[in-house]
Amino acid sequence: MKKILNQPDDYVDETLDGMCAAHPDVYRRTGESGRVIARAEPGFEGKVGVVSGGGSGHLPLFTGYVSPGLLDACAVGNVFAGPAIGDCVDAMRAADQGAGVLRLYGNYGGDRMNFDMAGELTELDGMRSATVLVADDVASASHEERAKRRGVAGVVYAYKITGAKAEQRGASLEEVTRVARKAVDACASIGVALTSCIVPEAGMPSFTIGDHEIEMGMGIHGEPGIWRGELKSADALAAEMLQRVLNDLGIGAGERVSVMVNSLGATPYEELYILYRAVSRELAAKGVSIVAPLVGRYATSMEMTGASLTLQRLDGELEALLRAPANCPFWRS
Structure with missing residues (x-):
């Protein structure tokens, strides 16, 4: 194996350190494990938060798209592995500005399970949330069974379109969710x-x-x-x-x-x-x-x-x- 790294087990955390060091005006590490990337400056009060998450190894997806007009926070897993439940919870809390949080991520079993659990845990604290799954890979299931498809590069369009809607003052969680579903379906x-x-x-x-x-x-x-x-x-x-x-x-x-x-x-x-x-x-x-x-x-x-x-x-x-x-x-x- 020829890669520019130190120890394989440090690959993800050192990547996140480097991203935040290179772009301190955009990214910050947060969460109990440090496996959440959030905006350097949080969104405005009353803004709907948009969070995502997924395995490392796909940069700029998923972590790179945290910024105004895109995502508020992202939970980070190991290479090709979904994020932990606690990191999903911490990402939602980092994104919460009092108007609810949309969970927007690819249609993978581990991600679904952990984000669903994170939604249940944060709702116990009174946070409102919703989920939109990105399932755009036409090779992974037929059109009739498109709900079973994998989420791939189309999630970038979902981030951009949904993030822009969430930046509109007064946009509700329901409105942001509607736009996300519309973008994903198209x-x-x-x-x-x-x-x-x-x-x-x-x-x-x-x-x-x-x-x-x-x-x-x-x-x-x-x-x-x-x-x-x-x-x-x-x-x-x-x-x-x-x-x-x-x-x-x-x-x-x-x-x-x-x-x-x-x-x-x-x-x-x-x-x-x-x-x-x-x-x-x-x-x-x-x-x-x-x-x-x-x-x-x-x-x-x-x-x-x-x-x-x-x-x-x-x-x-x-x-x-x-x-x-x-x-x-x-x-x-």
Whole structure:
């Protein structure tokens, strides 16, 4: 294993220390275990709090999106492992400004269990809360069973749109929750993996894949995809990924979408722009307009080589919230 680290067991905590040292005006560590990242300056009194959480190894997801206009706090787990119940509780308390807290996170069993328990514990103290699960990975379940899908890069759109709504003075927990559900329902993603990655504590690749193979639809922890086969051209990959997402969302001519072409870690910008070139041409040919495209590293899987494609359908409300101001090291608008 070749990684820039000290001890594998210190990997997450030293990462958080480094983030806070580099950006003290944005992030602060808090909570009993120190595994909560909160805004350096809390939100205004009466603001609805928005919290998330998940395993490390996906930066900027999840922790990087704590800032005004995005998340108020995030509970941090070990690499590819969900956060502890106590950290979920501490994240909710850090985000609470008296108007309730929305728990917004990916659809994974451990995260659901611990955040549900955290909600029950904080409600005993009188905190109002709600949950919206992000389940955007079209490869992980059929459209009819989309509630079973994994949450992947689409959670970034959910953070941005929901966070902007929560910044509006007077917005209620019910209104913020409605917008979050609307954004999640209008979003879909799919990824393709070319190589595996190494979890520091394990010291070996998470899965094996041949030198000339790819896996379409593989999850960000190495979960099985739709098919495995020979590497295809960028245009062919883009066409398949886009068609699967378009079919799922039912997007047609005259609609407006935001497009995210995301590196899973090791894929360089050059290759992401080659994919985006193909996607943008296909959408233009179908009469679909692109708004505020995103190309870069937004939701990674350590050093996995591969990419994901996400489409966020927009209407006037969602587009205005997507374009609203936010400022953190990984998002500026």
